[in-house]
Amino acid sequence: MKKVIFLWLISLGWMSQQHAAAQIRINANINIGSQPLWGPVGYDYVDYYYMPDMDVYYHVPQRQFIYLDRGRWIFAASLPGRYRGYNLYTIPKIVINESRPYLRADVYRVKYKNWKGPKQVVIRDSDDDRYRNHPGRGHGNGRGNGNGNGKGKNKG
Numbered sequence: 001m002k003k004v005i006f007l008w009l010i011s012l013g014w015m016s017q018q019h020a021a022a023q024i025r026i027n028a029n030i031n032i033g034s035q036p037l038w039g040p041v042g043y044d045y046v047d048y049y050y051m052p053d054m055d056v057y058y059h060v061p062q063r064q065f066i067y068l069d070r071g072r073w074i075f076a077a078s079l080p081g082r083y084r085g086y087n088l089y090t091i092p093k094i095v096i097n098e099s100r101p102y103l104r105a106d107v108y109r110v111k112y113k114n115w116k117g118p119k120q121v122v123i124r125d126s127d128d129d130r131y132r133n134h135p136g137r138g139h140g141n142g143r144g145n146g147n148g149n150g151k152g153k154n155k156g
Contacts, residue, residue, distance in 0.1 A: 047096060
């Protein structure tokens with residue numbers, strides 16, 4: 001009987017350890033709230049966006065754009081004026097979950113040259129509950145469900 005109890009305690013300890021490890025992995029791999037409003041929906045975790053039309057990367061954890069300037073990679077919170085004609089909400093974005101993909105830029109340029117892909121819904125325009133409380137979205141869904149000037153309770 002002591003052996004049965006001992007084996008049961010060992011298996012219980014092992015299962016708790018496995019559950020804790022799974023929780024750690026799940027919690028460490030979600031960054032929805034850090035993704036920009038112009039990021040495409042459907043990704044719980046993103047390291048980088050690559051925007052082939054601009055040949056620019058965006059590092060989500062650091063909130064930095066990465067672009068080439070005179071042969072050097074520049075890391076900045078915003079893009080320089082030469083990119084003002086691009087709309088981040090509408091251009092195609094590729095999700096890349098790899099460390100420093102800009103160091104292999106030649107590979108991504110070839111792979112995604114002329115890539116258009118399907119139309120991407122961005123976080124700002126999503127009805128998905130995962131993005132409801134995303135920083136920057138404000139309250140409601142932006143589709144007229146706020147407190148307007150209509151007649152409600154106790155209004156004449």
